[in-house]
Amino acid sequence: MVIKSVNLLQEGQALAITWSNGKTARFHAIWLRDNALDPETRSASNGQRLVTLLDCPENTRIESARAEEQSLALRFLPDGKEVSFPAAWLAEHNYDRIENRPKGWTGEAISRWGSDLASAIPTVDLAAAKNDRRALAGWLGAIRRCGFAVMTGLKPESGALLEVAALFGYVRETNYGRWFEVRSEVNPVNLAYTGLGLQAHSDNPYRDPVPTLQLLACLENSAEGGDSKVVDGFKALEILQKEAPEHFDLLACYPARFEYAGSDGIRLRAKRPMVELGPDRELLGLRFNNRSAAPFTDIPFDDMATYYAAYRHLAEIIERPEGEVTFKMKPGDLFIVDNTRVLHARKGFSGTGSRWLQGCYADKDDLLSTLAAIEEELPEAAE
Template sequence: MPSVTVDPTGTVLTLATPAGPRRFHAVWLRDNAPDPETRAPGNGQKLIALRDIPADTRIAAAGMRGDGRVEVRFDPEEKTVAFDPAWLEEHAYDHPTPRARGWLPAGVETWDAGLAESVPCGDFAALQGGGAALRDWLGSLMRYGFAKVANAPAEPGALFKVVDLFGYVRETNYGRHFEVRTEVDPTNLAFTGLGLQAHTDNPYRDPVPTVQVLHCLESSAAGGENMVVDGFAAALRLRDENPEAFDLLADHCARFEYVGEEGVCLTARRPMIELAPDGELVGIRFNNRSCAALVDVPFDRMEAYYAAYRRLGEIIDDTAMEVTFRLAPGEAFVVDNTRVLHARKAYSGTGTRWLQGCYADKDALRSTHDAMVRAGRLEAAQ
């Protein structure tokens, strides 16, 4: 059974758990109080602003109730609130500061060519049925950053049904979707038979589309295999080889642009390796075709920056990093465009190769997955 103590000033509560003590500040506890005057019972949104909480909030008393909840009385409001100790443990912030720059949260797993034997894949009909099949497929997509779909309809527009599994289409200047097949005088190199270096899509957008879906309709041309590379694994390999090179790509912005259509001039200024303020690795933007002139690196660091940029490209091009597969008509794959780079091998002008692609956003994907996990926990607890 957990136990609680309060420091003499009333500003810190300590919850003793089997995993060790967890400390919480009085103002944090008050701000996160679950009572119906603080949070709306239906949706959990806060009903008060921080200005409504006294600046001198302190804990007057605390203890364990008979039902196992932690009861806390706050002064000067003289307000009593009960907390679920499991919730407190889950949301504890009293832990060591994360490690080296480029750390990854639990549940994210990096990979290389070894994943080719177990590429995450879901059957379309099973995914449409929801339940564990969809939850687990979405979980794999979040863990690895990509997943395949098999046995979807091999018909135009079917990719929207894939997006419907978890979210909504994000429309761009390319429309709700785009065609990937050979064109005469193409507006984008993606519409040729040339092989493409592994890249993230649309780095010139701000914000970048966070999910991409590619769905195969025809595939009789020789070549044209799809390939994916874990950008997080590539960035961490660079960090382990040369921390200075990693820091250069994380600390200085690159510039990306696209002006391939009349009336369109898309630009973005972001680092190739994006870190959160606490060092978490949160994103990769790598697309040599769309990289504009680099002007945000100091003169005395530019040569070293280019060496780091070159080395990251070499790591991405290493076949030991890639997973390659050929999409058959009715198959699709979904990638986290902030993490996983995708490419295709060159293909011949004979036969046909026709894919349709579209963009969506990762927040809806995460929401669908997390809501399913949450519902499962609630059902199991009943």
């Protein structure tokens, strides 16, 4: 990236850059001063800022700016500080753009899917992920892209899933422990061990924040049926927007309530919208769990009936066969979901046998950090 020319604007309060490709970008003096890359401003070891905004003069302006092909040299007033910015860094951090993104947009790294993913489920063997950083990056990248992936080759023994979580981060311990049992039997002595199917849902919507990743490992699955099922909630919301944008807006506008009081001493409650949007209207997450929904008390009377129509509409879309991917887990298999996006379920089963899974939670920021570090180390591993 080469800078062709640079011009001061507003008496040095800003500047304009013209690149060799003809594109332009404007930057404010205070923004440049605050983001200086010199060792007095940024730690060379960890990149953290060593000064506060109050250390930058309030009336900061640019005295001079000189383009040096692949860098930009600046001198600020009133403190006389001199800094240099790589041209490529400025291009990467350009904020001089007008973006009118639609409500519910997602970044380029996100790929929404339906039943078509069944023929191309992202899968890696545990041994490959442990011994090949590129294989691990490919698997983590698939989770970033699809919110779902499978791993094979685990030892079908208690606690084995913790080894998978350790590949990219740490287990998020909850009131359920470091891991929890998902054990079902065909003729159970306790209804907690039922073989009934479960509606597609996200886990722990009554927490704030919710666990952002869930891992489920299979130790035993000798029953007939009981297939696992996943649904891309972002794809379901895309369909909802197309079919009834007013329904999407209602679910994003008003908070729902969720609660859990199933154990002594535990009273978990959260008040969040089912559809979470960022300030720039980016789609950030979906909380959908009918079993954990508390009475909705934050929707006005005049909107409650339509809100329930929107809730039902989304539930109906989630149940459509064209949106689901089903698969049969074998002992030693594990799948992971982005719990802010991908809903998971279980088909019912009958006959003889049992189904024993173990689950744990982890955090997506750990996964994305590990992935970014590998992609920086091995650029060819980047998607």
